[in-house]
Amino acid sequence: MTDRTLNSDQQLALHALRDSLERDSLFLDSDTLARDDPTLLRFLRARSFHVKQARQMIKACLEWRRTTEGEGIDALYRRLDPYDYPEREDVFKCWPMWFHKTDKKGRPLNIQSLGGVNMPKLYKHVSPERHWQTILVNAESLQREVLPAASAQAGRQVEQALVIVDLKGYGLSQFWQMKWLAKQSFEVSQSYFPETMGQLAIINAPSSFTAIWGVIRPWLSPATISKVSILGHDYQKTLLELVDAENLPESLGGSCLCEHAGGCHLSNAGPWMEGRAERRERINGQCTGSGG
Structure with a gap:
């Protein structure tokens, strides 16, 4: 089930949604979107x-999962490992996006550092289409691998991530370079991975962020906006209230270095790495069932 209490009306809505999905056989046997209560509740809350x-949101999500990028998210995830693909180091020089350990609530950290965004430089090493695909499989890994592993570690259902976006060195010119990608990323997240972001902490927000936020805000649902905290340069205390120092990268005010992996941004550190080689073999060998 889920660790959040439902009132009677919400329980009825959950049962009605499940009955509707089963009655109309909306799911195919090959669909890998989970059909458990926590997943259905994410769509209901959204x-x-x-x-x-x-129900309409789930129907659209299933269609997207079956067809995105002309092959579907499952085939794409088999083909492109979000934690290990040839261009990953070059991508991370321009737009690092990674999961790193968990916060005090057991939520995985999803960290993005945008100060080095340089799309012309990036596209010398990876095509725009390929880069977009790395964003999609990164999003898919949250519900497919990261949240289940965080739940197992916590001994309870962990449904959401803490997202930290570092804007140190970021400016308007970089935002205009990635505006389309940012908009598409928010659309995919809200439409096909709803309610997987528990909190968004924007740190090192520059003076130009007022203009940037004015463009971004209309893309977001009221529920998403309510989860956003915009912090300036004095953010360390706030982050350390959310994350133990040993789990927070030193670059963000914590004490973690992940020296064995060449830095936290390359380490993939977290419970989702346990047994991952075997899990990838299963992913590459099959793509059926009802699990997420």
Whole structure:
């Protein structure tokens, strides 16, 4: 089930959604979107427990998962490992995006550092299409591998991540370079991976962020906006209230260095790495079932 208490109306909505999905056989045997209560509740919460709207959202999500990039998310995830692909080091020089350990609530950290964004430089090493695909498999890894592993470590259901976006050195010119990608990323996250972000902490926000936020804000749902905390340069105390120092990279005010891996941004450190080689073999060998 889920660790968040439901009232009677919400319980009825959950049962009604499940009955509707089963009655109309919306899921195929090959679909890998989980059908458990926590997953269905994510879609219900994203639509304020309106059953018909949540059902339509799931239907659209299933269609996207089956067809995205002309092959579907499962085939893409088999082909492109978000933690180990040839261009990863070059991508991370321009736009590092990684999972790193967990916060005090057991939520995985999803960290992005945007100060080095340089799209023309990036596209000399990886095509725009390939880079977009790395963003998609990174998003898929959260629900497919990261959250289940964080839940196992915590001994309870962990449904969301703490996202930290570091804007040190970031400016308007970089935002305009990546505007389309940012918009598409938010759309994918809100439409196909709803309610997987528990909190978004934006740190080192520059003076130009007021203009940037004015462009971004209309892309976001009210629920997403309510989870955003915009911090300046004095953010360390706030982050350390959320994350133990040994789990927070030193670059963000913690004490973790992950020296064995060449830095926290390259380490993939977290419970999701336990047994991952075997898990990738299973992913590469099959893509059926109802698990996420």
